[in-house]
Amino acid sequence: MQRMLQYLRQQVNISDEDWHIFSSCFEAKTYPAKTFYLQAGEMENYLCFVDSGVTRFYVEAANGDETTVGFGFDGWFMCVYSSFYTRTPSRYYGETLTETHVWRIHYDDLQKLFDRLPVVERIGRLATQQMLLFKSERELSLLTRTAEERYLDLLSKAPQLFRYVPLKHLASYIGITPQALSRIRKRIS
Structure with a gap:
């Protein structure tokens, strides 16, 4: 505790x-x-x-x-x-x-x-x-930011997720397909 x-x-x-x-x-x-x-x-x-x-x-x-x-x-x-x-x-x-x-x-x-x-x-x-602020920020991000920006934002705010969460779930969370996430990750690397 x-x-x-x-x-x-x-x-x-x-x-x-x-x-x-x-x-x-x-x-x-x-x-x-x-x-x-x-x-x-x-x-x-x-x-x-x-x-x-x-x-x-x-x-x-x-x-x-x-x-x-x-x-x-x-x-x-x-x-x-x-x-x-x-x-x-x-x-x-x-x-x-x-x-x-x-x-x-x-x-x-x-x-x-x-x-x-x-x-x-x-x-x-x-x-x-x-x-409420977190949900509002996520909603605004889904409406105004690119998939790559959402990916990079998640990576900077919660890097621990990338060690434990399958990419298909991360892709779903940022509103894209697993294939699109793979392309983004490949492009950034």
Whole structure:
């Protein structure tokens, strides 16, 4: 949990007492590689902090094609926020790409902490703002930048993904085919 504490202290000033209360509501969970963390149709019940590992979130089209919409990796909070906050079934799949160790908190426990500790409500607000900004930046990037620019941006912001994520998933995330990604990588090399 030390990694989570370090991450939070970069965001907010959380006292030792508040950290003790907050952290006591989390449980450790390990997911083997290449397993579902969440399937479409299930409700997201946990907010997770990824201590180690890599996850992928995707949607599946009617024809079976998958579109990667996000990743979770070391030192980040993750969940399917739309399902978690609306308490409705997820339209997304979440799968582990590597063995993934998380600290997770149930929705009900988080809601109690929001009421009990002002710093937790602040953490939630900042996390929501960060997630909205990230999604907005990705949307704008898909609309205004070239595939090569999106590839280079991902490479600079999250180089660790290139060690663990198959290229077909990275290509899907930046909105191109695996073949187009191969051409870009060859041209840049």
